[in-house]
Amino acid sequence: MSIKGKAYIAGAYEHPTRLAKDKSVAQLHAEAALGALRDAGLTKADVDGYFCAGDAPGLGPIAMVDYMGLTLKHYDSTDVGGCSYIAHVAHAAEAIAAGKCKVALITLAGRPRSEGHSGATPRMRGADAPDTQWEFPLGVATVNAYAMVAARHMHQFGTTAEQLAWVKVAASHHAQYNEHAMLRDVVTVEQVVGSPLIATPLHRLDCCVVSDGGGALVVVAPEIAKSLKRPLVKVLGAGESIKGQMGGDVDLTYSAGVRSGPAAFAEAGVKPGDIKYASIYDSFTITVVVQLEDIGFCEKGQGGRFVADGNLISGVGKLPFNTDGGGLCNNHPANRGGITKVIEAVRQLRGEAHPKVQVPNCNLALAHGTGGLLGSRHGAATLIMERE
Numbered sequence: 001m002s003i004k005g006k007a008y009i010a011g012a013y014e015h016p017t018r019l020a021k022d023k024s025v026a027q028l029h030a031e032a033a034l035g036a037l038r039d040a041g042l043t044k045a046d047v048d049g050y051f052c053a054g055d056a057p058g059l060g061p062i063a064m065v066d067y068m069g070l071t072l073k074h075y076d077s078t079d080v081g082g083c084s085y086i087a088h089v090a091h092a093a094e095a096i097a098a099g100k101c102k103v104a105l106i107t108l109a110g111r112p113r114s115e116g117h118s119g120a121t122p123r124m125r126g127a128d129a130p131d132t133q134w135e136f137p138l139g140v141a142t143v144n145a146y147a148m149v150a151a152r153h154m155h156q157f158g159t160t161a162e163q164l165a166w167v168k169v170a171a172s173h174h175a176q177y178n179e180h181a182m183l184r185d186v187v188t189v190e191q192v193v194g195s196p197l198i199a200t201p202l203h204r205l206d207c208c209v210v211s212d213g214g215g216a217l218v219v220v221a222p223e224i225a226k227s228l229k230r231p232l233v234k235v236l237g238a239g240e241s242i243k244g245q246m247g248g249d250v251d252l253t254y255s256a257g258v259r260s261g262p263a264a265f266a267e268a269g270v271k272p273g274d275i276k277y278a279s280i281y282d283s284f285t286i287t288v289v290v291q292l293e294d295i296g297f298c299e300k301g302q303g304g305r306f307v308a309d310g311n312l313i314s315g316v317g318k319l320p321f322n323t324d325g326g327g328l329c330n331n332h333p334a335n336r337g338g339i340t341k342v343i344e345a346v347r348q349l350r351g352e353a354h355p356k357v358q359v360p361n362c363n364l365a366l367a368h369g370t371g372g373l374l375g376s377r378h379g380a381a382t383l384i385m386e387r388e
Contacts, residue, residue: 004267007093007104008225009233009385011040011218012346014324016180018331020212021114025057025334026067028109028214033068036216041228042103047218049074049101051092053084055110055334064107074100080242080379081371082281084108085217085339087381090238092219102221109214110334117335118210143207143284145375147199150286152252154201156301159289161201163304165192167285168205168328170312175325177354182209183329192285206285208326213333215343231350232388236364237268239382253301254294255370256380261295264366264382272296275384276362277348278319279341281369282326288312292319295368295382314357323348323357341367342383349387363387 013035015028023031029052037043047070056064060077074095078087085108092104153159169189175181187205195205225232241259265271272295280288289303297319298306311317324330324344327337345365347353365385372378 001094001097002267003090003093003097003238004236004269005222005234006097007219007235008222009089009217009235009342009346010220010225010228010230011036011042011216012343013039013216014340014343015109015214017213018180018182018211019113020111025055025109025111026064028111028212029056029064029107030068032109032214032216033105033107036105036218040218040220040230042218044068044070046103047105048072049092049095049104051076051088051104051106053077053088053108053336054079055108055336070105080381082283082336083338083369083371083379083381084336086342086367086369086383087240089217089219089235089342089383090240090381093235093238096219096221102224104219106217106219106339107214108216108334108336108339110336111212112333112335113210113212142373143199143202145373146284146286147202148375149252149290150201153286153290156253157304159304161193161203162189163308164206164285164289165189166307166310167282167288167312168192170307170310170317171282171322171326171328173313174323174357175329177356178325178330181325181330182211183325202284202286208283208328208332209330211331211333213331215339217339217342233346233349234386234388235383236270236386237264237266237384239263239267240380242379244377252375253290255290255374256378257291257294257368257370257382260380260382261368264384265296268384270364270384275319275364275366277323277345277359277365278321279345279365279367280321281338281341282322282328283332285328287370287374288321290374291368291370314359320357320359323353323359336371338367338369338371338381341369345385349385
């Protein structure tokens with residue numbers, strides 16, 4: 001079933017907190033939900049579909065629907081890590097197109113900063129997967145898995161630490177205008193490569209922040225979108241895919257985006273060159289480089305050159321990205337920060353981004369991310385949106 005034009009994003013809200021010691025995860029979900037509904041001009045009584053992932057407490061929808069007092073016809077708790085909430089927009093559009101619901105609420109929230117989580121500690125999530133019994137004794141950490149990808153990319157394609165650093169530099173140029181961003185200071189390439197090594201070849205400034213927070217989206221049927229006093233942001237196309245270890249036949253240089261990206265572009269009927277703004281999941285600088293290659297913005301192996309010299313900076317480069325500062329500078333709540341990628345894309349399409357980073361005549365935007373470990377098992381989701 002094609003979702004092209006079958007649903008619109010009517011509400012978007014990013015929780016302003018970056019440290020929530022006095023709030024529960026459920027409370028953050030609920031506050032984000034109310035913010036997105038207010039933004040859309042709707043109330044919780046209008047919601048008949050609800051979407052969340054593994055960050056939601058108490059078996060996800062079961063607890064959260066009760067906590068927020070919702071009455072539903074449809075729910076979905078797909079969890080594919082960081083790209084879950086990009087996939088949820090597509091799933092909501094599919095549900096709306098199938099007549100399962102008309103107003104779908106999507107919420108994310110988490111407190112990893114308050115709870116002391118870090119990408120430098122060994123991961124235990126997924127420890128019961130069939131082949132991880134051989135990996136977990138080695139103490140696999142998130143940053144290690146991404147560092148392997150960076151090292152291989154450098155070896156095979158000649159990518160440099162300075163090229164990766166440009167991703168952080170671009171994010172910092174945007175974050176300076178975001179009052180809620182955790183890191184607002186503009187940094188240089190020299191500062192990034194001069195920061196301490198965390199896992200060779202990734203430096204501290206190649207890594208995303210760890211924050212509390214959350215966000216929410218409201219996806220609605222076309223007739224409802226056109227009755228609201230909000231700019232129309234149409235869901236144009238989407239794609240999803242999974243990449244695993246394939247029995248040891250591993251190529252670290254590509255992600256599942258090689259399939260999710262082309263699928264989204266095919267459904268939307270547009271090309272990468274048509275995109276005016278891109279929200280790219282940025283858990284690490286290498287994450288951005290690999291994904292830009294895989295979804296078609298440049299040839300494989302050319303990602304380092306593509307991001308260099310400010311090409312991702314709004315008003316300067318060929319492809320403005322993550323104009324809120326992204327995960328590298330703004331926030332990264334619940335280890336599933338993909339929802340913020342959609343939120344900033346909606347702001348750009350509405351013309352509501354900060355004036356210093358707003359992309360002129362932004363009529364086509366993309367949100368893309370991966371979830372899991374780029375150097376191991378992960379999912380990918382791509383979403384293309386249009387201002388009508």
